[in-house]
Amino acid sequence: MENMNSYNIPGEICNKINKWLLKFPSNEKKPAIIYGLHQIQKESKYIQSAHVDALAEFLNVEKIDVYEIAAFYSMFELDKVGKHTISVCTNVSCMLNGSDEILSYLEKKLKIKVGCSSDKFFLKDERECLAACAGAPMMQVNHKYYENLTKQKIDEIIRDLDDGR
Amino acid sequence: MMEDKIRINELCYSTLSSDKPNTFETYVDQGGYSTWKKIVSSSMSKKEIIELVLKSGLRGRGGAGFPTGRKWSFINQDSEDIKYLVCNADESEPGTCKDRDILRYNPHALIEGMLIASYAIGAEVAYCYLRGEFIDDVYSTFKTALYDAYDNKLIGKNILNSNINIELHDLIGAGAYIVGEETAMLESIEGKKGFPRFKPPFPAVKGLFGRPTIINNVETLASIPKIIENGPEWFNSVGTKDSPGFKCFSVSGHVNKPGNYEIPLGTPFKKLLDLAGGMKNGKKIKAVIPGGSSVPVVPGEIMLETNMDYESITKAGSLLGSGAVIIMDEDTNMVEVIHRIARFYYSESCGQCTPCREGTGWMYKIIDKILKGNGTLEDLKTLESIPNMISGSTICALGDAAAMPVESFIKNYKEEFLNYIKTQEEVVDNNYTNNKEFVMQQK
Numbered sequence: 376m377e378n379m380n381s382y383n384i385p386g387e388i389c390n391k392i393n394k395w396l397l398k399f400p401s402n403e404k405k406p407a408i409i410y411g412l413h414q415i416q417k418e419s420k421y422i423q424s425a426h427v428d429a430l431a432e433f434l435n436v437e438k439i440d441v442y443e444i445a446a447f448y449s450m451f452e453l454d455k456v457g458k459h460t461i462s463v464c465t466n467v468s469c470m471l472n473g474s475d476e477i478l479s480y481l482e483k484k485l486k487i488k489v490g491c492s493s494d495k496f497f498l499k500d501e502r503e504c505l506a507a508c509a510g511a512p513m514m515q516v517n518h519k520y521y522e523n524l525t526k527q528k529i530d531e532i533i534r535d536l537d538d539g540r
Numbered sequence: 541m542m543e544d545k546i547r548i549n550e551l552c553y554s555t556l557s558s559d560k561p562n563t564f565e566t567y568v569d570q571g572g573y574s575t576w577k578k579i580v581s582s583s584m585s586k587k588e589i590i591e592l593v594l595k596s597g598l599r600g601r602g603g604a605g606f607p608t609g610r611k612w613s614f615i616n617q618d619s620e621d622i623k624y625l626v627c628n629a630d631e632s633e634p635g636t637c638k639d640r641d642i643l644r645y646n647p648h649a650l651i652e653g654m655l656i657a658s659y660a661i662g663a664e665v666a667y668c669y670l671r672g673e674f675i676d677d678v679y680s681t682f683k684t685a686l687y688d689a690y691d692n693k694l695i696g697k698n699i700l701n702s703n704i705n706i707e708l709h710d711l712i713g714a715g716a717y718i719v720g721e722e723t724a725m726l727e728s729i730e731g732k733k734g735f736p737r738f739k740p741p742f743p744a745v746k747g748l749f750g751r752p753t754i755i756n757n758v759e760t761l762a763s764i765p766k767i768i769e770n771g772p773e774w775f776n777s778v779g780t781k782d783s784p785g786f787k788c789f790s791v792s793g794h795v796n797k798p799g800n801y802e803i804p805l806g807t808p809f810k811k812l813l814d815l816a817g818g819m820k821n822g823k824k825i826k827a828v829i830p831g832g833s834s835v836p837v838v839p840g841e842i843m844l845e846t847n848m849d850y851e852s853i854t855k856a857g858s859l860l861g862s863g864a865v866i867i868m869d870e871d872t873n874m875v876e877v878i879h880r881i882a883r884f885y886y887s888e889s890c891g892q893c894t895p896c897r898e899g900t901g902w903m904y905k906i907i908d909k910i911l912k913g914n915g916t917l918e919d920l921k922t923l924e925s926i927p928n929m930i931s932g933s934t935i936c937a938l939g940d941a942a943a944m945p946v947e948s949f950i951k952n953y954k955e956e957f958l959n960y961i962k963t964q965e966e967v968v969d970n971n972y973t974n975n976k977e978f979v980m981q982q983k
Contacts, residue, residue: 398709399749404731406731413675413712440732444714444731444732444733448713448716449714449715450675451714451715466880467829467866467877470876471792471794471866472792502887503632503673503715503717503884504632504636504884505673506636506673507640508634508635508790508864509637509800517676519676519677520677
């Protein structure tokens, strides 16, 4: 996890977290950790230690409570990542339908290795099934589903991302 | 022939026949929320509802198959304690994609089911926990449906002037297979790592925030409104005695029309395969994982003679699980498949129990060694001994889920493992021979 000097949670995110807390008994603050990290990551792309400390302070919980969550759940990125996250499902159903070829096609196309980032892209080998097995092979781009992938389809998706659409 | 026609998508997928399956209007047009309105206005008793669900024989659709009515009856209705309902929408059993389609295409059935279940167990707060990866499209569809139901005063305080109060909240995870285990989900909702809890106490006694809690799967809850509306006899007029009703099956793998098919339990596998368009490229069927990657693999020829219900699949040596049917053709490399499955459990074990944390790693590393051509007979023997050491010695079922497939793949396809090893031993042998010749030449 990278270090940066300090971080103040933007007011808008604070409001959202406070609203989220209304779903739980009033003395419970930890249930907003996951949600809070999602909001911070959405804005900052990946989680750094100052983010964790700021969220712990805001929720009045121990820092370790937030660190644990950031480390345990796979969607939280603790290292710098590219602008767009591409997660290719490589679990059984997708594997049977050629997900490994899809992954290596993307490696070549984006010129990055699996698990690595360029400025623009972060390519992830998603080991957990993403629950779209009937549309295998599939991937998520910034958590949007793209199913029944072909090389041609991937070319189009990447072109759109490159164009900033 | 009439009897050959399969009844399809009548329950959880009933809105699929509409152009706009997920809207409030479509659901209401199909008679949706009438059950909830009736319960609220006639104050149908909690006991009556639980009785109907018990009678229907509905079994939990998340994978364990526990009778839903019985689960609900574990709640002590006389207790004044706060109670919770939790909907498990952390769909992540490999091969399973049925709940995502309920959330996307029939979210109101789930919401109505959650309301009825909450009322029946005496809960005034219910949570629907969606897996983190649903955060974009699936989550927003569900949220829209939830707001629509709130706007129509079907949820909230004093619902339709009945003095009934139920709040229904959406929650989102952040990526962890283990959170699909019900007590791990409670931990996650409480804002902690997803470590399964030791049982007892069971959640119905001490669950979320220490209060009595019932956790049900999406499909289970979405089945409730129609079961109450049409009566338990409508539901259990299809299926078998021990597996009544309709069930959603996610068919994936080497078939022409992979997809979700909601059919009567007890339907022959052959017919489900037909619905899914048959085998791709006219290939022969080799193997089927009938209930998600956590259940034992079954050879194709046995599956072709098996019906899709709990007891038939048990007889075939596996489990119905979540209803994820992964179909493999004759060209499938079974060592590669189990390698992928073992890799998954290795990366998803939460690490709390030693047999699972270490055992999943051992299994993956040995299979990896075998697949790379470096395995020995000794390795295969070790691999065969591991499942037995994990099963039954962990807090939750992930250990068993990791062990069962390995055991069954070796049992049914040992030849393929041996082929990898044989090649290796030949190599070893050749090296030895070459070396011997070399040594002799030197002499």
